[in-house]
Amino acid sequence: MRKIRLVVAFAMLLLMAAPGPRRVWAATAPGSAPATAGGTSPIAPDKASAGVDVKMDNFSFTPQEITVKAETTITWTNRDDIPHTVTSTDQVFKSKTLDTDDKFTFTPTKPGTYSYFCSIHPKMTGKIVVE
């Protein structure tokens, strides 16, 4: 566990030290992400490859907290009538501004807890726990 933490920490240092725009592990232009297979179950799927959906509506991320296995693709869809972003609090990922029906995907590869929020409406927060 300690080794994994070190690896994650080192990886984050590398990412933060990288010059130029922040790198994201997985990013999709708004509106162009393919629909994820399967339903919108908030619980960790049996297969790591099945996707998990999070929706944005009423200034909330729903489900607010999800637990997934590494390599699971998470897809956020904005169902609100106001734009939002998906922004990691640790600068791990950041979507463009997502208007209604726009999508953003992220596929974590390392276990850990990833807190995020909407940078436009910072009271809107969410969490991904990657096992």
Next chain:
Amino acid sequence: MADKMADGVLLNHNQLHHDNDGIDRRGFLKCMAWAGTGAVCVVQGGVLRSFALNSPEAKRAKGQISFVQISDSHMGFNKPANPDVVATLKAAVDKINALPATPEFMLHTGDISHLSKPSEFDNVDQILKSARPQEVFFVPGEHDVLEDEGAQYRERYGKGTNGAGWYSFDKSGVHFIGLVNVMNLKAGGLGSLGAEQLEWLERDVKHRSHSTPIIVFAHIPLWTVYPDWGWGTDDSAHALSYLKKFGSVTVLNGHIHQTMQKVEGHITFHTACSTAFPQPKPGEAPSPGPMKVPAEQLRSLLGLTSVDFVRGKRSLAVTDSTLA
């Protein structure tokens, strides 16, 4: 809903004179509740009075300085709450142009655009070109600084400003301070001014006489209106502490798309309506999103604010007008 007056005078006309301390706050709040039915609440010499809307006393005081605040035009928004924000912004400009005395200038307290798109900023500029007061002072809203940390906003509206776009200027002896509290927002937080801006503010007001009337304008309210919805500014207390010595401070904000007032000692806080869409009152909806109302009611929930400063009384008359 208030009834229309036969002579076409506007509905929901609030007028607040803030002369000095000793205002009976409970009475003030009660009077504000009457305002929706067409009364005007005025504080004169610390005493609350209400007048019928069309009485001579209710007419707007002639001031040495008068300007208009508009806010939250959200150019580019096109959802059911208002499919035509161009029309409602134009209606606001028409209203301004129809005022008996042309205001000297305008303040726009942010969310000029909806998605920070160049075409959205261009459209607002185009519409404001037909406003009689041609001088407009802006501060950005969170919708104006998307994707580029506000670079485009500053290029268009922030020439000569500091940092993210804060600045001050003087008009007729009144000191205006434009603050930016929509940058670097932290998860779970409210609006934020930041250390650099606070230091600038402290220096900016340090040597000014306490009799200088101060008007601060910023997008997100500088008092905590409703924290659950992010309606407040984390570090505004510091800013307000630098303004404590002044005898008259007025804070003009937007962001919440409804009018709200609060008086605290020498400081009057006031938020303006949006020209685009209304938002619910605190806690009256699951979220602070655009509030859909029947089409015929929309314009009665949008509006602008006129401000007159009456020299010698140290008072500001803040008058809200709706678009219908």
